[in-house]
Amino acid sequence: MDGAVSRVVLAGEMQGEWPFNGATVEVVARSGCDLNPVDPTTEDGRLTLLSFTWPDLHARLRQLAAAIEMAKTVPAKVERAEATEWLARQLTEPRPGTATIVFHSIVLVYMSPEARSRFEETLAEAGARATQDAPLAWVSMERGPGGERRLISRAGFHGAQVTLIS
Numbered sequence: 001m002d003g004a005v006s007r008v009v010l011a012g013e014m015q016g017e018w019p020f021n022g023a024t025v026e027v028v029a030r031s032g033c034d035l036n037p038v039d040p041t042t043e044d045g046r047l048t049l050l051s052f053t054w055p056d057l058h059a060r061l062r063q064l065a066a067a068i069e070m071a072k073t074v075p076a077k078v079e080r081a082e083a084t085e086w087l088a089r090q091l092t093e094p095r096p097g098t099a100t101i102v103f104h105s106i107v108l109v110y111m112s113p114e115a116r117s118r119f120e121e122t123l124a125e126a127g128a129r130a131t132q133d134a135p136l137a138w139v140s141m142e143r144g145p146g147g148e149r150r151l152i153s154r155a156g157f158h159g160a161q162v163t164l165i166s
Helices: 043-051 058-073 083-090 113-129
Strands: 012-015 031-034 077-080 100-104 136-140 162-165
Touching (some): 031 083, 043 058, 083 113
Parallel strands (some): 031 077, 100 136
């Protein structure tokens, strides 16, 4: 969005300093997977996403409407795929000069124990290949396995009430 201010904002409070030492973040690519992806840029996709939101949650509906509008101008490819297989393809090689961020919200609880184990092993293997010039971070709204862990925020249900922690 080239410096534009996003209409989608996670509201909350900050405790302490921003944890990334003044780093500038530029998103160079975004992609994802889902067994049954919903295209928010279509009318059917918009209605499907709206159907998952309780009608009395006005602030959440406004956020969703803003996110749907943003999806029309800021593309993110979402491939129909199973997460562990998709992730393994995405993380085959580090990308020099770029930090790779694997982000998910609540997903591990829905995986079989075997799939969860493969998912975590894939991340651990990719982490072992990561370098200072091509770091890998796993950002999750749920607990993960070993490696260095750093709590950077707490969030209420559905991402509400985000509190950054330094």
